[in-house]
Structure formats: structure tokens, C-alpha cells
Amino acid sequence: MNGRLISASRVPVRQSSVRAHNLALVLQTVGNSADRPSRAAIAARTGLTRATVSALVDDLIAGGLLVESEPAPRTGAGRPAAGLGLSPDGPAGLGLEINVDYLAACVVDLTGVVRHRFVTRTDQRVLPPAEALAALDALAARARFAAEADGLVLAGAALAVPGLVTPGGLVRVAPNLGWQDVDVPPLLPGLADLPIAVDNEANLAALGELRADGAEPSFLYVSGEIGIGAGIVLDGELYRGGRGWSGEIGHVTVHPGGRPCRCGANGCLEQYAGQEAVAADPDLAAGSLGIALSAVVNLLDLGVIVLGGGYAPEFDRLREGIEAELRRRVLTAGLAPVTLRAATLGSDAAMRGAADVVIRGVREDPAGWLARVQAV
Amino acid sequence: MNGRLISASRVPVRQSSVRAHNLALVLQTVGNSADRPSRAAIAARTGLTRATVSALVDDLIAGGLLVESEPAPRTGAGRPAAGLGLSPDGPAGLGLEINVDYLAACVVDLTGVVRHRFVTRTDQRVLPPAEALAALDALAARARFAAEADGLVLAGAALAVPGLVTPGGLVRVAPNLGWQDVDVPPLLPGLADLPIAVDNEANLAALGELRADGAEPSFLYVSGEIGIGAGIVLDGELYRGGRGWSGEIGHVTVHPGGRPCRCGANGCLEQYAGQEAVAADPDLAAGSLGIALSAVVNLLDLGVIVLGGGYAPEFDRLREGIEAELRRRVLTAGLAPVTLRAATLGSDAAMRGAADVVIRGVREDPAGWLARVQAV
Numbered sequence: 001m002n003g004r005l006i007s008a009s010r011v012p013v014r015q016s017s018v019r020a021h022n023l024a025l026v027l028q029t030v031g032n033s034a035d036r037p038s039r040a041a042i043a044a045r046t047g048l049t050r051a052t053v054s055a056l057v058d059d060l061i062a063g064g065l066l067v068e069s070e071p072a073p074r075t076g077a078g079r080p081a082a083g084l085g086l087s088p089d090g091p092a093g094l095g096l097e098i099n100v101d102y103l104a105a106c107v108v109d110l111t112g113v114v115r116h117r118f119v120t121r122t123d124q125r126v127l128p129p130a131e132a133l134a135a136l137d138a139l140a141a142r143a144r145f146a147a148e149a150d151g152l153v154l155a156g157a158a159l160a161v162p163g164l165v166t167p168g169g170l171v172r173v174a175p176n177l178g179w180q181d182v183d184v185p186p187l188l189p190g191l192a193d194l195p196i197a198v199d200n201e202a203n204l205a206a207l208g209e210l211r212a213d214g215a216e217p218s219f220l221y222v223s224g225e226i227g228i229g230a231g232i233v234l235d236g237e238l239y240r241g242g243r244g245w246s247g248e249i250g251h252v253t254v255h256p257g258g259r260p261c262r263c264g265a266n267g268c269l270e271q272y273a274g275q276e277a278v279a280a281d282p283d284l285a286a287g288s289l290g291i292a293l294s295a296v297v298n299l300l301d302l303g304v305i306v307l308g309g310g311y312a313p314e315f316d317r318l319r320e321g322i323e324a325e326l327r328r329r330v331l332t333a334g335l336a337p338v339t340l341r342a343a344t345l346g347s348d349a350a351m352r353g354a355a356d357v358v359i360r361g362v363r364e365d366p367a368g369w370l371a372r373v374q375a376v
Numbered sequence: 377m378n379g380r381l382i383s384a385s386r387v388p389v390r391q392s393s394v395r396a397h398n399l400a401l402v403l404q405t406v407g408n409s410a411d412r413p414s415r416a417a418i419a420a421r422t423g424l425t426r427a428t429v430s431a432l433v434d435d436l437i438a439g440g441l442l443v444e445s446e447p448a449p450r451t452g453a454g455r456p457a458a459g460l461g462l463s464p465d466g467p468a469g470l471g472l473e474i475n476v477d478y479l480a481a482c483v484v485d486l487t488g489v490v491r492h493r494f495v496t497r498t499d500q501r502v503l504p505p506a507e508a509l510a511a512l513d514a515l516a517a518r519a520r521f522a523a524e525a526d527g528l529v530l531a532g533a534a535l536a537v538p539g540l541v542t543p544g545g546l547v548r549v550a551p552n553l554g555w556q557d558v559d560v561p562p563l564l565p566g567l568a569d570l571p572i573a574v575d576n577e578a579n580l581a582a583l584g585e586l587r588a589d590g591a592e593p594s595f596l597y598v599s600g601e602i603g604i605g606a607g608i609v610l611d612g613e614l615y616r617g618g619r620g621w622s623g624e625i626g627h628v629t630v631h632p633g634g635r636p637c638r639c640g641a642n643g644c645l646e647q648y649a650g651q652e653a654v655a656a657d658p659d660l661a662a663g664s665l666g667i668a669l670s671a672v673v674n675l676l677d678l679g680v681i682v683l684g685g686g687y688a689p690e691f692d693r694l695r696e697g698i699e700a701e702l703r704r705r706v707l708t709a710g711l712a713p714v715t716l717r718a719a720t721l722g723s724d725a726a727m728r729g730a731a732d733v734v735i736r737g738v739r740e741d742p743a744g745w746l747a748r749v750q751a752v
Contacts, residue, residue, distance in 0.1 A: 164708060172711055218618055230675070239610075241677025242594055243712055248674040251707045253667050256631065265705045291629050295671050298624040299606070301617025329641045331627045332540060335548055336619055 019056075020367035022048060026056045027065060027086075027366045036069065036083030057084060063370040064090030064153070065110065065362070086111045091155035091362050091369055092147050094194070095355030096140055097201060099162055100124055100176045100226035103136050105143040106348070108355035109152060110362065112211075116146040117348070129179050133187035141190045155362045155369060157191050158354035159184065160201035162227050164245045169198035175262040176227040176270075197357060201350040202247050205308055205343070206231020207238055208353025212344040219304035220296055221343065222249060222289075223350065224278070224311035228270050232300070250274070252295060254288045275310045278318070286318040290325020297330045297338055308343030309350070315342035395432075396743035398424060402432045403441060403462075403742045412445065412459030433460060439746040440466030440529070441486065441738070462487045467531035467745060468523050469734030470570070471727035472516055473577060475538055476500055476552045476602035479512050481519040482724070484731035485528060486738065488587075492522040493724070505555050509563035517566045531738045531745060533567050534730035535560065536577035538603050540621045545574035551638040552603040552646075573733060577726040578623050581684055581719070582607020583614055584729025588720040595680035596672055597719065598625060598665075599726065600654070600687035604646050608676070626650070628668045651686045654694070662694040666701020673706045673714055684719030685726070691718035 029042050037045070043053045060066040067087045088109045097104040101123050107116040118139055124132040140157065147154055161184070163174025171182045184198045185191075206221035210233050221231040228250035232239040240246055250270035251263055258267035271277065272288035293305055307315055323340060327333050345352050362369045405418050413421070419429045436442040443463045464485045473480040477499050483492040494515055500508040516533065523530055537560070539550025547558040560574045561567075582597035586609050597607040604626035608615040616622055626646035627639055634643035647653065648664035669681055683691055699716060703709050721728050738745045 164711070173707070175707075232675070234615075239676075242679045243677055243708070245708050245712075246675060246677040248677075248707045251674045251705065252671040253630075253705055254632065256667055263707050268705075291632055292671075295628040295668075296675060298627045299608070299622060299672060299675065300615075301619055301622040301624075303618045329627065329629055329644075331549070331551075331624045331639050332619070332621050335540070336621075 016367075020365070022046075022052065023056055023060065023366045023370070024364055026053060027060060027363055030066060030084050031086055031363055036085045038081030038083060040081060042084070059370060060366060063366070063373050065366055065369065088113065089151050090153065091359075092152040093355035093358030093362075094140060094143055094147070094154050094157040094191075095160075095204075095351035095353070095358070096136060096157060097160040097204075097351040097354065098124065098132060098136050098177070099160075099201065099350075103132075103139050104348075104351045105136075105139045106351045106355055107143050107147040107152065107154075108352065108359055110359060112356075112359070114348075114352070114355075115150060115152065116143055118143055124177050129177070129182040130187055132177070133182075133184065137188045137190045140188065144190070153373075154194055154358075156195040156197070156358040157188075158197040158199065158204065158357045159188075160204040160350035160354050161198060162201045162225065162229060164248075165198050165200055167244065169196065171198070176225075195358075195361075197354075199354070199357070200229060200231075200244075200247070201225075202229030202231045203238055203240065204231075204351075204353035204357065205345075205349035206233050206247075206306075206353070208345050208349040208351075208356055209233075209306055209308060209343055210236065210238075211353070211356055214344070216304045216339075218302055219306050220293070220300070220302050221306045221308055221349075222293070222311065223309035224273065224275060224307065224314075225309050225347075226275050228274060230296075232302075249292055249296065252292045254291045278310070278314055282314070282317045283321055286321025287325055289318065290322040291329065293322060294326055294329035297326065297332075301332070302338075303336060304339045304341070306341055306343050308345070309347050312342045312346040396741070398422075398428065399432055399436065399742045399746070400740055402429060403436060403739055406442060406460050407462055407739055412461045414457030414459060416457060418460070435746060436742060439742070439749050441742055441745065464489065465527050466529065467735075467738050468528040469731035469738075470516060470519055470523070470530050470533040470567075471536075471580075471729070471731030471734070472512060472533060473536040473580075473727040473730065474500065474508060474512050474553070475536075475577065475726075479508075479515050480724075480727045481512075481515045482727045482731055483519050483523040483528065483530075484728065484735055486735060488732075488735070490724075490728070490731075491526060491528065492519055494519055500553050505553070505558040506563055508553070509558075509560065513564045513566045516564065520566070529749075530570055530734075532571040532573070532734040533564075534573040534575065534580065534733045535564075536580040536726035536730050537574060538577045538601065538605060540624075541574050541576055543620065545572065547574070552601075571737075573730075575730070575733070576605060576607075576620075576623070577601075578605030578607045579614055579616065580607075580727075580729035580733065581721075581725035582609050582623075582682075582729070584721050584725040584727075584732055585609075585682055585684060585719055586612065586614075587729070587732055590720070592680045592715075594678060595682050596669070596676070596678050597682045597684055597725075598669070598687065599685035600649065600651060600683065600690075601685050601723075602651050604650060606672075608678075625668055625672065628671060630664045630667045654686070654690055658690070658693045659697055662697025663701060665694065666698040667705065669698060670702055670705035673702065673708075677708070678714075679712065680715045680717070682717055682719050684721070685723050688718045688722040 043050045103120045105118045164172045202223040230247035230249040255267040259271040261268035269292045273285040278285040419426045480495045540548045578599040606623035606625040631643040635647040637644035645668045649661040654661040
């Protein structure tokens, strides 16, 4: 084992955790490489010895996390070394979303490629939570079947919900679904053998957007469906707030004394810029969004706003009205303009972000994955 | 030098920076102690050798940062060791504030005690920036004279301004002062020989409040003067935003189409809950504040709101109206109530926070201070 890596920490380190650390280091080095690095290149980049790298690479190949291939032949002298890449045939993440008027599932492999994608339009408002989740469980089973037919193994699942979720997967409130205190994991029996995470849909969508090409390190992601949520990304990290319930921009008051909201208050942004309101009056929607987004920029000094979910396809219709309000209401508008753009992933961002949470779990802890595979 | 401290870093460390690090470690250990620790106790707490601690302590005493005193005699056996404390007679911080209707200055010593405090009521709106700052320069000179009469040496000054400030001390906009692009340091010639920092007043007030006894690690600090600003503290750190211009809650829209604001927009919180508006109609002020604060809690999931500046003495008049709006408009109100409280430091928070920035600079870099003292 390499001394540099052990000395970086001040606490005693066991051999097993050194191996876990170094497995993750090698996997991340391959994952973050633009080329397909050789074992020697990995040794040079990590500072590990060649012998150590070779043993770790062998384990990662055996566990289905890396694949080795011959690089394109060189024109110069010398035998070209074999190149290593993330395996497209190993573990995969199952990303799920339940929203007011659709269910969605996708399978993303370790390289980040979406292998399967399913979307079903159904209105969850007319169903009790158990029935809505039974339909999602069936959709998840279809996605799982498709993944397994490809030879992929699901490493876990993550579910995006438009509501306030606790770390244990309890949905405290989802006003637009009409849910209150719904314990989700037991209602997805088809996934009982997998680790399952439940999180707010705007949070997961913001994470999906953060991982997309060209994403800025800090931005507000706004997800416009029937309800409206936001994910706040600061310096490459999702800001969750004290209890994980940040980003409830749909309930920011834009017209005090205005329309009643499902949450019990009135004048909430959701009542003026939710999907149905956008269809009815896009000018009012964009003006109301502009008021709420100006509040966010005044408070957080964010330079980028990303419109996602149902807003992405409506971006051109909404843009001008929002920008007019930002120019008018943001104190720093004349000093540092705000960039407004549509989400790269459109309305797939939440389920893509969910699948990505699973994949990142494997990439950050390959030792955990190897232990699971060996135990089977 | 002690091996543990060197090995904690992976980059090569020079002897001079090891000394600087260890000087800071010893000073912080004394500063954070409830008792007055002996040299032996410091060695035990830091892991440095006794000889190293003694040499460092001697330097810190010579530089006026520590004082050594006999502890209260013990009843048991053995000679009691001499105890060490921060010096109340060494470097001090000069905290300054310029606001719409007052100027303020305070001198805070290394132990955190306010040694001198000056407040002058004058209306800055009728003066050009150079004249307003000349009056502040005169007030700063009085504070400096008082500090030096005590034998204190000013380590630097920090100035709180109700506006958008760049790191170099340029005030880009201060709407309520009527300032635009005012380069502050050259207009304070009496402080030309001192390091001077300029920052937003709500930011400095939030830092002042954070350092006060019993402060929570995360809160929104709202400073209500003629204008209204906020400082956002997350996990013990001030959140500044992308350009340092976060917290402009005074320009959050609470009544679209409402009263025109000095910033050029209309319906800004400032027009409904600034100091003059509170005096005219405290119910409207509290309701408007409640709308804006609900937006903050919905967005940031903060559990504590601190009302400071001119709001602190009005707290009892404002509380009920704000809390009613929070209950009504915060989506999570039924799940996790928000604590509303008055600022501990009242309207002194900004200048206290400013002085504290100077003091913390010395406490975090005593080697820099010692080099300055030795060079004189």
C-alpha cells in the first residue's frame, strides 16, 4: 500500500479501509479520464505502485466495474498498453419519479448512459398513495426486467417525489399529490431486495442538471410541473437546508391576498406559474415567476437560473417576461446580469438525477459493491 | 517542532509556517479555554512539547497577545502553575458603521470586551459621500485616541456600510445613502496607516450575532434600519453569495405594483418595513416582514430568524404579526416551527461584528501581528 495515502489522514487506518479507499481512487481516476488510461498511467496519476494498481484493477474488472480493451494502434514505436474504461455491463442505477400526472423510470449504467426509459401518463391525484405506488412498482419491474435482459445488475433505486421527504423515505407532505406521512419503501415490494432512496424531485433534478455537461457550479434549478420546486446548488453541492426541506419556491408568496393554494396559504407562486397556469396565461406566469426568482437572486446572489421540468419546453414563451422582472427587481441587475437558461435534461432531470445518485454510490464505494457481488 | 502537526498536511511545510501555525494553535487554545491554562496544560491539549509551548508563549507574551498570572491558590499539595489568558492590553479592533441616520465606532480588545463606543446621530442622505466619510473619519480618530490612551494598539479597522461592497472596499451601490461607486478607504485618511476592511452592514451584524453567547449555527439575521438587509449564516459560516451580495431582503417584492422604492423597483419590503414604515404602521410592517421571511424559510429551510438593528427594540410590537404570516405561509410550519428572536447585540451588532473581524484576524494569524510589532 502506498504511504502517501495513509499519511493523509491523522486517524489510524485499517488495511481494509486503505483497500476501499484505493479501489475508489482507481475507479474515479478511470471515470474522470478523457482517455482510456493504462495501468501504468493510473499508477502515475494516483501515486500508487504499479503492482498495487494491477491488483486493484483486477478486482474491479472481476466485479464488473472496469473493462480493459486494446487502444487504437500507435504509429510510433513500442507496444501500446491496454486501456481501461468504466464497464457499461456491470451495475446500473434505477431512477424513479412519481409526479402529479406521470410516473417515470430509467436505467442508467455506470458510464452514465441511459439504457432504458419509461414514462406513463396517469393522474395520481385520484388515487390513494398505495395504488399510485403500486403502479410505480409495476413500472419499476418493467425497467428492472429490461436492465436484466441486458445483463445489467441494479445496484439500487432512488425515487423522486414532489414533496417534503425525511432521510428514511417518509413523505411528510406532498400537497399536489394529496399525500401526508406516506412511508414509501414498504409500498414498493418489487424493490424490497434493493437499497432505495427517496428524495425531493427538485433536489434530484438539480443534481441531475449539475452532472450534465456544461453545468455551472452554482445555480437555482426550478422544476415546473403541476407544483413548483427548486434545487439550490452552491459551489457544486446541493444545499438541503436544516431539515432537507429547502427550495420550496412554489410556496413563495407572489400576490398576497391572491389565489388560495393547496397548502392552505394564498398567493403562492404555484397558483400563478404551475403547469396549468402557464397554459392559461403565460404572461402572468412569467411575471409571477420573475417576482419569485428576483427574490431568490436578491437573497442568494446566484448568477444562473435553470428552468426545468415542464418549464424547459416552454422556455422561449417564458423567458422575456421573467427577464423583464429580474431587470426591474434584482438590486444588482445593473452590476451583474443573471443568466436564465432551460435545463439540459428537460423533464427527465429528476429521474436521471435519481439514477445518478445510485451510480455515484457505486463509484464512490466500489468496495461495498464488490462485497455485495461476492456475497451473492 | 511537533511531528503530528507537520504530517497533517501533504505539502512541504517550511519552518516559518510551522511556527506561524503553532503560534495560532497556542493562542486559540488559550482563547477557547474556560479556565486560564498553564503551559503544561497547553502542551497536553495541543500535543506540542513543553519546550515548544514555552517558547511560543514567551513570544506571544512579548507581543502583547497573552498575559500570565498566578491562579487562585490551591488547597491541595503542590505549587500551582501560572495561568495564561488573552491580553486585554494588546491589539484591539476598531469597528465602524455608517448608516443612513447615524455614525458609530467601537474599540474591542483581544478578549472581546468593548472598551469604547461612540454613536453620533446625523443624516447622511443630505451629505455627499466624502463629507459623510470625513465625519466618520473624525469619529474614528476619537475612538483611536481613546484606545491609545488605554495603551491599546489598533490592529486594523472594519467598516459596515448599508450597500453592495466589493472586496477592495468599493461601495457599488448604497441606495439609502444615495451612493454609487464610492471608493471608501481613500476617504478615511485618519486610518491610512491601518489595514481597513469594508463590508455590508447586515453581513457584519450577522457575524457579530454569530459570535455572541448562545447563537445558533444557522440563522437569518435581519437588520432593520431605514433600509433592510440580511445576513445568512449556514453552519457557522456567513453565506456571501457569488459576488458577496447576498441577503438583499429589503428588495424582495412583497406587494407587486406597490410603493416605489429608491432602487427603481416597486413593492420592495423596505417600503413597508423600513424604520419609518414601522413607526407609521407596525401591523403592515410586521405582515410585510412575515411575507418576506416566509419566502426565506420556504427557500432555505432555516429554523431561526434573528431581528436586529432597529427591529431589536421593536421586537415585541412586531413578533405576533410576523409569526402569524410564518404559520400561514411556510409550507413546513406544521412540521418544524421557526424560532423568531431579537438580536442579542441590538443595533450595535454591525460595529461589533466589524471590530470582531479585526480581532479574529489577529487571533488566527498572531505571527503576522508579531511581525508588525517587531518591525515598528
